Structure formats: C-alpha cells, structure tokens
Amino acid sequence: MRTALTIAGSDSGGGAGIQADIKTMITNGVFATCAITALTAQNTLGVTGIMDVDDEFLGKELDAVFTDIYPDAVKIGMVSSSALIKKIAEKLTFYKAKNIVVDPVMVATSGSKLISDDAIETLKNNLFSLATVLTPNIPEAEVISEMKITNEDEMIEASKIISEKYNCAVLLKGGHKVNDANDLLYRNGSYKWFYGKRIDNPNTHGTGCTLSSAIASNLAKGYDLDTSVSRSKEYISGALGAMLDLGKGSGPMNHGFDISSDYVLEKEN
Numbered sequence: 001m002r003t004a005l006t007i008a009g010s011d012s013g014g015g016a017g018i019q020a021d022i023k024t025m026i027t028n029g030v031f032a033t034c035a036i037t038a039l040t041a042q043n044t045l046g047v048t049g050i051m052d053v054d055d056e057f058l059g060k061e062l063d064a065v066f067t068d069i070y071p072d073a074v075k076i077g078m079v080s081s082s083a084l085i086k087k088i089a090e091k092l093t094f095y096k097a098k099n100i101v102v103d104p105v106m107v108a109t110s111g112s113k114l115i116s117d118d119a120i121e122t123l124k125n126n127l128f129s130l131a132t133v134l135t136p137n138i139p140e141a142e143v144i145s146e147m148k149i150t151n152e153d154e155m156i157e158a159s160k161i162i163s164e165k166y167n168c169a170v171l172l173k174g175g176h177k178v179n180d181a182n183d184l185l186y187r188n189g190s191y192k193w194f195y196g197k198r199i200d201n202p203n204t205h206g207t208g209c210t211l212s213s214a215i216a217s218n219l220a221k222g223y224d225l226d227t228s229v230s231r232s233k234e235y236i237s238g239a240l241g242a243m244l245d246l247g248k249g250s251g252p253m254n255h256g257f258d259i260s261s262d263y264v265l266e267k268e269n
C-alpha cells in the first residue's frame with residue numbers, strides 16, 4: 001500500500017486539518033501518517049484556541065515517520081510559526097522527501113487567522129521551493145504574488161509569478177472568489193484549467209485541506225500531477241455533493257461518500 005504523510009494542525013471539529021487529511025487519504029486508497037503542528041480548539045463557527053507544538057517535538061514526529069513508514073507523498077497544511085516551518089524544511093530536505101504538496105493555509109473559512117505574519121515570509125523563503133505543487137486560494141495567492149486577482153487573466157499572471165519565483169507548479173483555486181469551481185494549474189511556463197461544476201453547498205469547511213490531501217494521495221499512487229489534480233477535483237465534488245449538513249456554521253463535507261457501505265450497513269441492520 002502506498003503511504004502519505006500529512007503535516008498539519010488538528011481540527012477538533014473534524015472537518016479540516018489533520019482530520020480531513022486522514023479521512024481523505026484513507027478514502028483515496030493510501031495509508032496515512034501524520035505530524036501534528038498545532039492543536040486547534042475549533043468548530044464550524046470558528047477557532048477559539050491554538051496551541052502550537054514546539055519545533056523540537058515536531059522534529060521528533062517527523063523522524064519517527066520518515067525512519068519507519070517512509071511517505072510516498074507529503075502534504076503540508078497549517079503551520080503557524082517560523083520555527084516550525086524551518087524544522088519542516090530541514091527534515092524534508094534531510095529525508096529527501098518527494099511529491100510535496102504545500103497548501104499555504106492562512107485564514108480559516110470561518111475568518112480566523114492561522115499563521116503569523118513573519119511565518120508567511122518563512123513559508124515563502126524556506127518551504128515553497130521544496131514543493132512539487134503549491135495550492136493557494138485567491139486570497140492566499142494575492143499575498144504570495146503581491147498582486148490583486150479579480151479575473152481569469154490575473155489568475156494566470158499571479159500563478160506565473162509564483163511558479164517562476166519558487167520554481168514549482170501552482171494550482172490556483174478559483175473556488176472562493178473569482179472563477180467558480182475552476183482551478184488553474186501553472187507549470188513550466190504553461191497552464192491548464194481544471195473545470196468543476198459549482199455545487200450549491202454552504203458547507204465548505206476543509207475544502208482546501210481535502211483537495212491538497214487528495215492530490216498528495218494520488219501522487220503517492222504514482223499518477224502524474226495533471227491526473228492527480230483531476231482525480232482530486234472529482235473527489236471533492238463528490239464530498240461536497242453528498243450535502244452533509246452538520247454544525248451551526250460552515251460545516252464539514254462527507255469524506256466517506258464513496259466508501260462501499262456493505263460493512264456499515266451490515267453493522268446497522
């Protein structure tokens with residue numbers, strides 16, 4: 001079985017972060033390991049507390065995973081401090097990690113800030129150049145490219161700036177603002193659109209975490225980047241389309257929408 005590692009924060013509400021990543025990896029057919037960067041006290045309404053692990057401890061988590069169940073792909077999500085980002089960069093380089101998907105998480109759907117300002121600079125300087133693919137949404141891409149994005153042409157321009165500066169592929173997600181559910185993959189000077197049908201579901205907590213983990217899972221299984229993105233778009237459409245409605249705010253998706261239900265049904269009957 002292929003393996004994937006998520007390096008991210010825990011979401012007590014279960015919809016985003018490590019919890020979304022592990023559910024996504026299981027349902028995309030890979031074995032999931034994790035290195036937790038922070039605990040968040042969080043639900044569908046917001047984040048009420050964040051407790052970072054210290055960088056030495058994160059280093060131990062990464063050593064434990066890499067020296068035993070070596071990951072075929074790595075997904076990086078919420079990392080709120082410079083010290084943690086530097087530790088991740090050091091370990092990924094030391095262990096020659098491959099297929100690295102970096103989701104530059106900055107602000108939760110609920111509006112809570114998940115990264116400090118100085119850490120954004122460290123993310124850019126220390127981590128982005130290790131990425132196989134970066135997966136910013138529009139607000140994140142605006143911060144990284146230092147330009148405003150209001151239409152498709154500007155999505156292309158911003159992705160080009162980011163891709164050339166950090167020498168990696170960029171999947172710029174239109175989901176939030178400009179371009180419906182259509183995402184742009186920019187790599188080596190050329191681009192390709194991945195079209196998705198917008199699903200009218202207000203429960204989008206964890207969509208970014210889920211998409212990046214699905215891409216990591218598919219890369220771990222040996223698919224190329226284009227195929228991994230298109231398979232992941234299908235997966236997220238299925239999870240959103242299952243129309244789960246939990247919690248009082250923007251709720252989680254049903255990551256298990258496609259699990260063969262025989263076992264579950266047997267247990268229920």
Ligand SMILES: Nc1ncnc2c1ncn2[C@@H]1O[C@H](COP(=O)(O)OP(=O)(O)OP(=O)(O)O)[C@@H](O)[C@H]1O
Binds near residue numbers: 105109138173233
């Ligand atoms: N309503 C929707 N219908 C279909 N696809 C969607 C919808 N909303 C988002 N997506 C898709 O989900 C994926 C994640 O995009 P999104 O822009 O929501 O990420 P994000 O902002 O990083 O997420 P998060 O808020 O969890 O950090 C993208 O492929 C996007 O096109």
Ligand SMILES: Cc1ncc(COP(=O)(O)O)c(N)n1
Binds near residue numbers: 108
């Ligand atoms: C631990 C953690 N990681 C990432 C997100 C972003 O996800 P979203 O923007 O959907 O809230 C989050 N809310 N919590």
